[in-house]
Amino acid sequence: MKPSFAIVGCGKVGSALARFLTAAGYRAAGLASKSLSSAQRVAEMIGTKRFSRVNWEVTKSADIVFITTPDGAIGEACRQIAGNNGLRERSIVLHCSGSLSSEILFPAKECGASIGSMHPLQSFVSVEIGSNPFQGIIISVEGEPQAVDAARKIAADLGATFMEIKTEAKTLYHASAVVASNYLVTLLDLAFRLIEPAGVSKTDALKLLKPLIGGTLSNIEKVGIPEALTGPIERGDAEVLERHMAEIASKVPELMTIYKALSLYTIGVARKKGTLSESRAQMLKGVLGK
Ligand SMILES: NC(=O)c1ccc[n+]([C@@H]2O[C@H](COP(=O)([O-])OP(=O)(O)OC[C@H]3O[C@@H](n4cnc5c(N)ncnc54)[C@H](OP(=O)(O)O)[C@@H]3O)[C@@H](O)[C@H]2O)c1
Incomplete structure (x- = not known):
């Protein structure tokens, strides 16, 4: 069985992940966003009732948590999730920023999660999704071994090619x-x-x-x-x-x-x-x- 996932930040990348992870057989543990309407829109798109404005409510039961807020909000969102016991044991926490490394997810690591970053080398211009934007692209990944392993499988399931990079080389x-x-x-x-x-x-x-x-x-x-x-x-x-x-x-x-x-x-x-x-x-x- 494929792992369950939560999306925190239902914008362009979060919506595409929710849609194509669901299509690949991953189960949605929940969707959260700053505006309830964004979370609800994605929830309706993938056919789940689990959505919220409270990030840690939807991340608690997820095997894999994607923080797909704008870059400037990733650190704070992670701190809040970790500070509110929003992570299950041995979960994986990933963000999709190209410029930030996994180190910004340190509060999740302190809670026992394995952290990583998973950057799709693609331009996502809208929350309206047509064909699979991950198909055939490179997804570059860095972070802790379990997170990198999970991202390797996710990349393959999304139809992308996985590439591992060094954490210190991310910038x-x-x-x-x-x-x-x-x-x-x-x-x-x-x-x-x-x-x-x-x-x-x-x-x-x-x-x-x-x-x-x-x-x-x-x-x-x-x-x-x-x-x-x-x-x-x-x-x-x-x-x-x-x-x-x-x-x-x-x-x-x-x-x-x-x-x-x-x-x-x-x-x-x-x-x-x-x-x-x-x-x-x-x-x-x-x-x-x-
Ligand atoms: N766009 C691209 O081409 C692209 C490509 C590769 C990687 N990325 C990376 O992917 C990530 C997301 O980018 P994006 O383009 O998808 O951004 P986006 O379209 O602006 O979506 C971000 C979403 O996060 C929600 N949000 C903001 N602060 C939040 C918080 N504290 N808690 C929960 N939700 C919050 C937003 O608000 P609402 O709930 O109000 O909608 C919005 O829906 C970034 O790290 C970016 O660097 C983007």
């Missing part, structure tokens, strides 16, 4: 996800602004640059980094860099700092590829004022 792991996802948006905003003076609108810019972006991603998949790097820095072409910088200085000077920072980082990538000699690298750094 940098999350920084990596932010760079790969959020800063990709930032990088393309920068590209769009540089192409705008050429009379290309944002909509056209995406159409224009998309094949280039797709090709680069595909090259990274095929040959990896640094081999996928091309362009003036990889070729050691100082003149091109100088021309870029002169135009940026005259047309969009506010973008110079980020252009230089990205160029400097790229010199390091080109050195790793081996196509850029040390003397050429120094020349490019000189152009960048470093």
